Amino acid sequence: MANQTSKSESGGQPTPESIAHADIVPKVWLSCGLAALAGLLFGMDIGVISGAIGFIVKEFHVSSFVEGWIVSSMMVGATIGALGAGWVSKTLGRKKALLLSSLLFLIGALVAVIAHSVTVLVVGRIVLGLAVGVASFTAPLYLSEVTPERIRGTTISFYQLMVTVGILAAFISDAAFSYIESWRWMFGVLVIPAALLFFGALAVPNSPRWLAAKDRFDEARDVLSKLRSTSGEVDYEMGEIREALELEGEAKGFQMFRHNPNFRRSVFLGVALQLVQQFTGMNVIMYYAPKIFQLSGFDGTSASLWATVVTGLTNVLATFIAIVFIDRLGRKPILYAGFFIMAVSMAVLSFILHIGADSTVLQYTAMGAVLVFVVGFAMSAGPLIWTLCAEIQPIQGRDFGIGASTGANWIGNYCVGQFFPVMLAGIGGPWTFGILALVNALFIVFVLKFVPETKGISLEKIEKNLLSGKPLKQIGV
Numbered sequence: 481m482a483n484q485t486s487k488s489e490s491g492g493q494p495t496p497e498s499i500a501h502a503d504i505v506p507k508v509w510l511s512c513g514l515a516a517l518a519g520l521l522f523g524m525d526i527g528v529i530s531g532a533i534g535f536i537v538k539e540f541h542v543s544s545f546v547e548g549w550i551v552s553s554m555m556v557g558a559t560i561g562a563l564g565a566g567w568v569s570k571t572l573g574r575k576k577a578l579l580l581s582s583l584l585f586l587i588g589a590l591v592a593v594i595a596h597s598v599t600v601l602v603v604g605r606i607v608l609g610l611a612v613g614v615a616s617f618t619a620p621l622y623l624s625e626v627t628p629e630r631i632r633g634t635t636i637s638f639y640q641l642m643v644t645v646g647i648l649a650a651f652i653s654d655a656a657f658s659y660i661e662s663w664r665w666m667f668g669v670l671v672i673p674a675a676l677l678f679f680g681a682l683a684v685p686n687s688p689r690w691l692a693a694k695d696r697f698d699e700a701r702d703v704l705s706k707l708r709s710t711s712g713e714v715d716y717e718m719g720e721i722r723e724a725l726e727l728e729g730e731a732k733g734f735q736m737f738r739h740n741p742n743f744r745r746s747v748f749l750g751v752a753l754q755l756v757q758q759f760t761g762m763n764v765i766m767y768y769a770p771k772i773f774q775l776s777g778f779d780g781t782s783a784s785l786w787a788t789v790v791t792g793l794t795n796v797l798a799t800f801i802a803i804v805f806i807d808r809l810g811r812k813p814i815l816y817a818g819f820f821i822m823a824v825s826m827a828v829l830s831f832i833l834h835i836g837a838d839s840t841v842l843q844y845t846a847m848g849a850v851l852v853f854v855v856g857f858a859m860s861a862g863p864l865i866w867t868l869c870a871e872i873q874p875i876q877g878r879d880f881g882i883g884a885s886t887g888a889n890w891i892g893n894y895c896v897g898q899f900f901p902v903m904l905a906g907i908g909g910p911w912t913f914g915i916l917a918l919v920n921a922l923f924i925v926f927v928l929k930f931v932p933e934t935k936g937i938s939l940e941k942i943e944k945n946l947l948s949g950k951p952l953k954q955i956g957v
Contacts, residue, residue, distance in 0.1 A: 505709050507685075508627055512635045514680035515622050516642040518578060518615035521585050521673050523646020525554065525608050526763070528670065530788060531654020532663035539663075540598050544905055548898045553602045555894035557588075557609020558616065559887050565617035566883025570733070574622040574687045577614055582678035584611030589670035604667070609890075611674075617886040621878065624870035625687040626707055629938045633806035633867050640863035641799040646673070648792035655786050689875055689939075692721045720940035724875050733880040742947045743877050749930060749952055750869045750885030756923050757865045758892030760822055761916040762857040764900050765791065765850060794851045798858035810935040811864050812927060818860020819923045825853035826917035834910035861923075871934045872955065874943040932956035 529551055537547055561584070569577040588611055591604030620636050627635045650666070657665045688707070691700035700721070704714050736743050805814060829849040832842055873881030904912050934942055934956040945955040 504628065504631060505707060508631075508635075508707050511626055511684045511707070512623055512638060514684050515578060515619050516639045517673065517677040517680045518581060518619040519639040519642030520646040520649075521582075521670065521677055522612050522615050522619075523643035523648075524650045524670055524673060525585070525612050525646075526643075527647035527650030527792065528654065528666050529554070529605075530651065531658060532666045535658075535661050535663040536601070538661075542598060544901045546598065548901045550598065550602060550605065552894045552896075552898035553605040554609035554612065555890050555898075557606035557611075558613035559609075559890035559894065561610035561613020562617045562886035562890055563613075563883055564610075565614040565886070566733075566879040568614065569618050569621065569690075570879035573690050574618050574625070575681060575684055577618040578622070578681040578684070579678060581611045581614035581618065582674050582681060584608070584614065585674035585677065586671060589667055589674060592667040593664050595664075608670075613886065613890060616889065617882060620866045620870040621882050622684075622687055624867075624939065625689040626685070628708070628713075629936060631807060632871070632939075633811070633864075633935065634803055636867040636870060637799065637802045637806050637863035640858075640866060641796065641803060644792070644795040644799045644858060644862070648789070648796050651789045651792040655789050688717075689721060689878075692718075692725065693875055697722075720938060721875070724940040724943050732876045736874075736877045737880060740877075740947070742949055743874060743881070745952055746872045746874070746946055746955075747877070747881045747884050749872060750881055751888040752926070752930070753865045753869055754885045754889035755892045756926060757861050758889060758896055759919055760819075760857055760861050760923070761826065761896075761913075761919070762854070762862065763893055763896050764916070765854060790847075791850060791854055794854045795858045798855040799863060801855075801859035802863040806864065806867065807935060810933050811868060812931060812933050814860050815864055815927045815931065816924055818856045818864075819920050819927065821856030822853050822861075823917050823920035823924075825849045825856060826913045826920060829853070830910045830912075830914035830917060833908075833913065868931065868934065871939060871942055872932065872946065874947060875939070929953065 533547060533551060536542070536550060542550070561581075565577055565581075568580060584607055588604050588607030588609075591607055592601055593604075595601035595604055619639050623635045623639055624632055650669075653669050654666050657663070685703045685706065686699070688700040688704040691697075691703065697718070701714060701718055704717060705711070708714050708717065737747060802814065826849075829846055832846045832849065835842075869882060869885045900912075930952050932942070932953050932955045937956050942955055945957065946952075950957070
């Protein structure tokens with residue numbers, strides 16, 4: 481590691497401009513890659529039920545409501561896990577929270593594999609949900625705290641990329657095991673990445689910002705010195721962390737939420753952002769893609785599952801758009817484009833289902849609409865909302881704020897998983913997807929009015945703007 485201090489021309493002290501051009505040390509990328517394994521498991525757990533649910537319904541002869549409960553039970557566990565992860569992450573640290581999530585993934589997968597009743601399967605799904613909740617809370621938070629601001633959006637987007645890779649891996653596994661109709665093997669493959677996450681989490685350092693919040697400044701500096709290329713960069717960042725801790729005073733977590741109206745604004749914005757992400761309809765596509773393709777005219781379980789694999793691959797590839805451009809173009813321009821694309825594609829799908837996909841051209845047009853929707857989500861709301869939620873919370877309230885927003889994500893996710901089959905059966909596909917088109921159009925207005933641009937701004941600067949009372953959409957200025 482380099483020991484020389486980055487200096488300005490005038491006074492010998494590091495400046496934001498000089499630090500912006502410092503090298504990224506390999507340990508940063510290694511820590512991000514290992515933490516992002518949590519995203520891989522997150523994605524696999526989302527994707528596995530898409531192919532498994534048809535065989536589960538066939539084996540246990542369940543109703544549409546019970547089918548929705550099997551799918552959404554994971555979200556119940558994830559909500560509890562996300563809310564509990566705030567305490568675990570704050571008390572024990574981000575690293576131990578990642579270790580806990582890996583163990584829960586392992587236990588939940590094994591319970592699902594041996595399940596011989598709907599009740600036991602739901603228990604396994606809830607445990608898997610606990611793991612997903614802890615991972616979805618901790619991984620973006622950890623990444624935001626160990627990476628320099630100039631690549632923060634890229635690294636958190638890489639976490640989302642791993643989510644999409646996990647979804648694709650689950651879709652491929654589901655399609656392969658569909659030939660032997662073994663939904664148990666579909667769940668069994670989760671054991672391998674769970675073990676990898678456990679050993680990977682053992683290797684990553686603690687978050688320097690968590691250590692500083694625990695008054696362990698020497699340890700924080702030691703970790704930061706391994707994650708930054710110059711001593712000047714370490715000095716500058718430690719100074720910002722100390723200033724942020726002094727600015728916030730003694731109130732932390734829920735007490736800060738009660739007494740600080742500016743902090744309440746960031747919590748409510750984080751909650752709103754996560755609900756926006758869920759009600760785009762992306763998880764409708766992920767959980768029920770085979771059913772949607774069957775509605776569009778793709779006959780047979782294997783055909784619809786392989787069409788779902790194409791959806792997963794599109795999801796992976798489109799996430800690279802966010803990784804490449806998030807720290808170049810910024811968050812808001814990409815969100816505008818994404819919501820526009822999602823609104824138009826859902827409107828097209830609604831229209832095709834209304835007139836009936838009774839020809840090959842219309843069937844593939846419907847599939848194209850789904851794929852374009854996935855592109856819109858994967859390049860925008862998927863990675864960028866996790867990024868924003870990790871950026872807008874002040875350090876002393878970060879665990880509480882991100883816990884609240886992540887919990888909201890899974891409550892919204894539960895509503896989607898539980899009620900989509902009922903909604904689809906009640907009002908039909910054309911109306912269901914037409915409503916999703918309208919909702920995505922409205923989200924463009926939400927971004928315009930309330931969402932800040934945080935590209936290239938340090939967490940501490942965003943926090944200072946928030947706590948000084950600036951309007952939410954200006955806290956990244």
